[in-house]
Amino acid sequence: MKILLTGGAGYIGSHTIIELYKAGHSVVVVDNLVNSNQEALRRVSKIIGEEFPFEKADIRDRESLDRLFGQYHIDAVINFAGLKAVGESVSKPLEYYENNMNGVFVLLDVMRRHGCKNIIFSSSATVYGDPAIIPITEECPKGQCTNPYGWTKSMLEQVLIDVQKADREWNVVLLRYFNPIGAHESGLIGENPNGIPNNLMPYITQTAVGLRKELGIFGNDYDTHDGTGVRDYIHVVDLARGHVAALKVFENRNEISSQRDEEKGLYIYNLGTGHGYSVLDVVKAFEKVNGVKIPYVIKERRPGDIATCYCNPSKAKEELGWEAQYGIEEMCRDSWRWQSQNPNGYESL
Secondary structure (H helix, E strand, C coil): CEEEEECCCCHHHHHHHHHHHHCCCEEEEEECCCCCCHHHHHHHHHHHCCCCCEEECCCCCHHHHHHHHHHCCCCEEEECCCCCCHHHHHHCHHHHHHHHHHHHHHHHHHHHHCCCCEEEEEEEHHHHCCCCCCCECCCCCCCCCCCHHHHHHHHHHHHHHHHHHHCCCCEEEEEEECEEECCCCCCCCCCCCCCCCCCHHHHHHHHHCCCCCCEEEECCCCCCCCCCCEECEEEHHHHHHHHHHHCHHHHCHHHCCCCCHHHCCEEEEEECCCCCEEHHHHHHHHHHHHCCCCCEEEECCCCCCCCEECECCHHHHHHHCCCCCCCHHHHHHHHHHHHHHCCCHHHCC
């Protein structure tokens, strides 16, 4: 299949390109490079041994999207495009709602007019809010999101559900990510946040490489085994492979046994390991496998954080044949290989 990756130069998108090529697919990438770096795409080309089309454009730019769909026969879209910094979304809600929502509105309209009705949407476990059940299954009700970023994911899920309900020719896959960390085994590509990291692992690796004085841990009085928050961390390569596995529903829509006829065309999956690790578990695993000490300081809890969040990923295994292959030690080892070889990210070279 020929896949359009919007936001394909980012952390998850760049790793997904590699896995798509391994599986025999081809890609066209569109990215405005606001939160990514074209160097990632150059390195992906080096890894897979070939070039692929790239368009620097915003998915709100209807003319650019029209041109791409006219130039290439796109079979399906994987949408990674969107602003994603939780803290920034609180201080800039209008920018987040405008960018993330309008981008998908334009994308869906252009897809519809070009007869491409297959989309995999990059969603998030944040749509569960403070989850009603642990481990979280796909039947867990969506909750109250705690920030505008989360609300854009939750609301766009509903938009996609409504589009598919109105036109059953659409195939919509909602992938609810848990916490991606790790990097490609080559160390050539990895997570490259702008400014102060919002996520745990890049803060750990930047502390390890000397860019940060210490790691801040927000709260050690949660109801968990060591008082720090527990999350479901998943290797980014496993996550990328989850997208490849999800493409099968476009070709085998009628073979997903759990779907009733009236539900065919809409698929929701959790992508996680099913194991919860605390912040201190991750720090200790990183120190163990890499032989690097991580200084840290305990800080006040952050508003909106919850104690425990991990999933039951069995539905993806049963219907897609996908399950995570990497454990926390591999995630820590690959994260450090990337950061130690690229101490300043893609600006290193």
